[in-house]
Amino acid sequence: MAMGVVLPFPASTTLPGFHFHLMHDVEVRDEAGVELDDLHAARRHAVKLIAEVLCKEPEQIWKSDVYRVTIANERDLLLLSVEMIAQSAPPCGKRG
Numbered sequence: 001m002a003m004g005v006v007l008p009f010p011a012s013t014t015l016p017g018f019h020f021h022l023m024h025d026v027e028v029r030d031e032a033g034v035e036l037d038d039l040h041a042a043r044r045h046a047v048k049l050i051a052e053v054l055c056k057e058p059e060q061i062w063k064s065d066v067y068r069v070t071i072a073n074e075r076d077l078l079l080l081s082v083e084m085i086a087q088s089a090p091p092c093g094k095r096g
Contacts (some may be wrong), residue, residue: 025063
């Protein structure tokens, strides 16, 4: 390793593992997980995951009020969540 290079994790360990659980009308647990450099990379991955799913199946957002991806570590400790919320406006009364 070149001098002056600072790794985001100790050289003797593997990359941290993150699990991305999807929750909308059902919960889809990520049992395999993904190895990423750090929590910042996991945040980006979660946003991309929501965008990818909703681009492929945009009607998924209307199946429940909240579409959520929770990020957990390898011990299943919740680190953070990313939510997309869809709300329809309530019907308006007629003006008389």
